[in-house]
Amino acid sequence: MSVTSSTSDYQMVVEDGVGFPPDMVFCRRLPKIELHAHLTGSITKNTLQQIWEARSAAEGSLGIEAPMAALADPSDAQGIDTFFTHFNMYMYQLVNTPESLAFATRAVLAEFASDGVAYLELRTTPRALPGGSAEASVRTILGEIGAWNNSSNGDIMPVRLILSVDRAKHDSIACGGIVDLALKLRGEGHPIVGLDLCGDPNKLIDVSTLRGPFLRARALGLPCVLHFAEVVASSTARELDELLSWQPRRLGHAIHVPEATRDRILAAGAAPELCLSCNVLAGMLPPKTTVDGDGNGCHCPAEMIDHHFGWWWEQGGPLSLGTDDVGVFGSTSSEEHQHAAVHFNLSRRDLVALSRRAMAGALGTPQDELRIDRLLDTFAVSEGIEVEEVAAALAGTDF
């Protein structure tokens, strides 16, 4: 069946529920929910280049190559084993003044909004810039988020912030400091909505050492979202059991999860944050075994269609698509939605349902949820997808 612009044909196509992928124009129009985006990783090459040029002009040689040259190859820094060096050796060297951090934050917000993201939970790891404190840099970011939210932009895409704890850098004392900072800033009225555990998953730590601060945060009303089962090494039963015992609201990536653990996640209602391009490009998915015409088996890298999104989508619970690091993997939220539609046979109606299922895992206010609900109702009607049909698509979804 071909895509047509006629409303009746269009409704017919939508109603068949399968058979053609919604196009990029639709995916860009769709009000999307972005819950898994790391601030520094979301800075695009273009923005980095602007920062590099402005700083080089003002300060002389920065001692680092221009982004357009240093990051010319899109496969740079994408393998999960080398990925983290990219942040430590490049991004954190370039974006290390309050001005560049503020500029980068503004650019990241503007880019998500222009891609049609209607609600954004950004996350960032508190880090001290030269001559400043970690608190000061988080305040710089919050200053930009506050200005955004208080302008008309905030009506288009409200922004909330999650503070990240880096498993490779923060011990339990540092983690406790981040919890204190998050609670203090939230107490001042800043839109801090949760705590994340991220960082290089190949850095094997005893995550139970971080349990105290995370549980304290939760007890004080600051829920956690955790990077979970990203690589085989960090997917031991011990680590996964420990992390689930913190009762996380969402789980980032959730790749190497045994079946029984998946069932526990479903029962707990924790929402997976799934990142298609990131997982494929960084080679994070388990290789697949295929057999050639001569009967020889081989291990091939997994592709988009092998992604565990398909399994979670079928379960009907809360889940979201995240870009992770659009500056590294180069795939926008609209592109991620189109990938899902193409590879998992999602209709336009399904994509509206996906935005609702994503919002079910958001950490914002009830008003945030209500706003998205209404926005999606209006969108569905304006696109010729009846609200009743959206409700039907959601039937059996327990949230």
Ligand SMILES: CNc1ncnc2c1ncn2[C@@H]1O[C@H](COP(=O)(O)O)[C@@H](O)[C@H]1O
């Ligand atoms: C497979 N994807 C990932 N897995 C785990 N941690 C990741 C990540 N992508 C990014 N980060 C974490 O986010 C930091 C950059 O943003 P912020 O400076 O905090 O804003 C990285 O240093 C890393 O710790």
